[in-house]
Amino acid sequence: MRRFKRTLAAVALATTVMAGTAGWAVGGEQTVVTGPPAGAAAAWRADGSLHRPLPDPATASPAGVARFFATLDDRQQQELAARHPLIVGNFDGAPLPLRYAANRRAVGAERDLQRARAADPALPAHERERAGERAGRCARLLAPGRQILAFDPRGRGRLAEVHGDLAAARRTAVVVPGSDIDLDSFDRTKDHYGTPAGMARSLLAETARQAPGTPTAVIAWAGYTTPVGVGLDAATGRLAESGAEQLDRFLSGLAALAPAAPPALFCHSYGSVLCGLAVHGLDGSEVADLVVLGSPGMRADSAADLHTGARIWATRRNGADWIGKVPNVRLFGLGHGADPTSAGFGARTVPSDGSHGHSDYFTPGTASLRSFAAITLGTPAGARQPRTAHRRTPGKPIGEDRSAIYRDGHDRPR
CATH class of the missing domain: 3.40.50.1820 (Alpha/Beta hydrolase fold, catalytic domain)
Structure with a gap:
């Protein structure tokens, strides 16, 4: 006993x-974020530009993803990254340069979104301040030479x-x-x-x-x-x-x-x-x-x-x-x-x-x-x-x- x-x-x-x-502050329970963003994943699955199903971002193996992108030419890869940056940028198995480029788009989009929120007079002051801080952090991630391999806002x-x-x-x-x-x-x-x-x-x-x-x-x-x-x-x-x-x-x-x-x-x-x-x-x-x-x-x-x-x-x-x-x-x-x-x-x-x-x-x-x-x-x-x-x-x-x-x-x- x-x-x-x-x-x-x-x-x-x-x-x-x-x-x-x-830090030593008491922390609250965190909400786990997993899987691809629902809206981005739905748009990816509905993309028929290649006239064949695209690998499911929630279930496809990294090795399978690598094989899929190996079948595409550069134009096809770039177009997918431009249309679906949050998917391609986080797709384990996708080519490195493509992921870097996709994440620059995703980070840039998040920066622009937060800048707009920071300038929105309808939002409370603390939310505008918070948005401005996040926009600044995203801007730093876009500095020349940075290689963002994954990004989920x-x-x-x-x-x-x-x-x-x-x-x-x-x-x-x-x-x-x-x-x-x-x-x-x-x-x-x-x-x-x-x-x-x-x-x-x-x-x-x-x-x-x-x-x-x-x-x-x-x-x-x-x-x-x-x-x-x-x-x-x-x-x-x-x-x-x-x-x-x-x-x-x-x-x-x-x-x-x-x-x-x-x-x-x-x-x-x-x-x-x-x-x-x-x-x-x-x-x-x-x-x-x-x-x-x-x-x-x-x-x-x-x-x-x-x-x-x-x-x-x-x-x-x-x-x-x-x-x-x-x-x-x-x-x-x-x-x-x-x-x-x-x-x-x-x-x-x-x-x-x-x-x-x-x-x-x-x-x-x-x-x-x-x-x-x-x-x-x-x-x-x-x-x-x-x-x-x-x-x-x-x-x-x-x-x-x-x-x-x-x-x-x-x-x-x-």
Whole structure:
């Protein structure tokens, strides 16, 4: 009974301190946004310009989407993107340049809509101000050189952005953020290295410093509805479960592009809950490495319980990252389970020297950023093996888990 009471107390504490990347305000339950916009999807399905059915954006596989667009000439592709930017721009498996072009149209349309709302005297002042702010954020996304891979203005807004040349990249990474991230905060100037855009830029710069001759791309992926502040959304897996389905589809879309190597996945805070669910069962062909930082748990008792071929890494700055105060419990759907940085979990460890808080792991000069870049490049010399002898990589006998690490500490290239 005493142990049960301690567990209940821990869960209660978790619900009061669990948050994502920024802020301690109590958050309300979020409405999950999934699937294509209903109106855009209906218009797409009704399009008879090719005299054949178009792939259903709600059900078509990324590989099937890639095959479909491969049958079209450039004019046909461009016309579809012009008529249906919200579909083509978010269609995993569609050609990269086409998605970039479609999303420029979609972002531009949202900017114009919000500018009109900001100038509408019939709206309350606070709504006009809000519209003006969103129009400004959309305008920044349209700056020359930005490559928007996904854009959905519904709700709080979801998007993904590519940093680097994804088509030419030999190494790739995907950054998945935690709570409080949406269109408004995607690339805010405050807490820059705690935003997906800031994380991605910093990681790309560090990979260029370490291996200037290796073409690399980093994708900032904020393609799910994140929790806001502290509340049940942050302490439960509801949003993570929905986001995991979307991330799985996104990763399948990357695989359909036939990259030189599967990406490394970097998951911050609540994003690590989502990633733990998303990689379950993947054989390593879609994700080479899964790195969790500042994680409250992955809804798994051990790395082996993830049943994935991806290598699992974890880091947390003890004493500096407040997430360490969140109890690693899971009861009645609350909490996210074991600490991925604990010895018993079985993840490889990443040093975090130089970071000073929950969202500093991508700050230039930190040991964590240097390690993240090395993992992305396939050369993590400073990484350490799992700190437990009885855990093993799924599918390999005990004692053979060192096969992925060279004697000099470098990871074996895939």
